[in-house]
Amino acid sequence: xSEPGCNEHYPTVIVVISNLVSLLIYGIGAFIxxxxxxxxxxxxxxxxLLFEFRLLSxxxxxxxxxxxxxxxxxGYLSSLFFQRGKPEQFSQKKITWKDIVPDFLIxxxxxxxxxxxxxxxxxxxxxxxxxxxxxxxxxxxALVRGQLACRFCKQRESGCPAEQLFDKTKNK
Numbered sequence: 247x248s249e250p251g252c253n254e255h256y257p258t259v260i261v262v263i264s265n266l267v268s269l270l271i272y273g274i275g276a277f278i279x280x281x282x283x284x285x286x287x288x289x290x291x292x293x294x295l296l297f298e299f300r301l302l303s304x305x306x307x308x309x310x311x312x313x314x315x316x317x318x319x320x321g322y323l324s325s326l327f328f329q330r331g332k333p334e335q336f337s338q339k340k341i342t343w344k345d346i347v348p349d350f351l352i353x354x355x356x357x358x359x360x361x362x363x364x365x366x367x368x369x370x371x372x373x374x375x376x377x378x379x380x381x382x383x384x385x386x387x388a389l390v391r392g393q394l395a396c397r398f399c400k401q402r403e404s405g406c407p408a409e410q411l412f413d414k415t416k417n418k
Contacts, residue, residue: 251397251398252398252399252400252402252403253317253398253399253400254314254400255314255315256315256316256317256319256395256398258315260317260394260395261315261316261317261318261319263390263394264317264318264319264390264394264395265318265319267382267386267387267389267390268318270378270382270386271352271353271379271382271383271386272291272294272352274356274375274378274379274382275290275352275353275355275356275379276290276291276356277375278356278357278359278360278363278372278375278376278379279355279356279359281359281363281372282359282363286359290355290356293348293351293352294352297348297349297352300348301320302320302323302324302327302328303324303327303328305336305339306320306321306323306324306328307324307328307329307330307331308331308332308333308335308336308339309321309324309333309336309401310333310336310400310401310404311400311401312324312325312330312331312333313325313330316395316399317390317394317395317396317398317399318395333404336401336404336405336406336407337404337405337406337407338405339407340407340410341407341408341410350383352383353379353380353382353383354383356379357376357379357380357383360372360373360375360376360379361376364376396408396409
């Protein structure tokens with residue numbers, strides 16, 4: 247039986263907010279790295295594209311929301327480019343802290359680069375962007391996942407490896 251409040255298709259406003267957080271992180275990160283050189287921005291964008299490709303091609307294809315509108319719109323997007331995987335495999339996947347390092351690198355690398363910039367020459371704009379990036383990376387992602395996405399997700403019913411990693415009540 248479906249948990250009350252689970253979304254079969256997420257409302258567009260949630261998809262927009264969820265992606266806006268990610269796009270802000272990407273944009274601020276690229277801006278900070280551009281202060282070093284365009285090569286760093288290109289490497290950063292390539293890393294993001296590889297990260298998103300890996301997610302869409304290896305995880306979203308097995309998710310309940312494949313072909314549907316999940317909180318990030320990636321279930322539908324994945325179905326446009328990749329064949330359906332095996333839904334029963336999604337809940338069997340194991341995610342460790344090592345697996346989510348790329349997620350953290352997307353905002354921590356620009357934060358560290360920004361700190362280096364501040365050491366070289368203090369500017370308020372860089373400081374403000376570092377703070378914004380830090381807040382978006384931790385609090386923004388936690389808010390999106392905790393309040394808008396995961397709590398209304400139908401995939402949780404059959405098992406979600408990320409929930410198993412982050413849900414402290416299930417880890418005891």
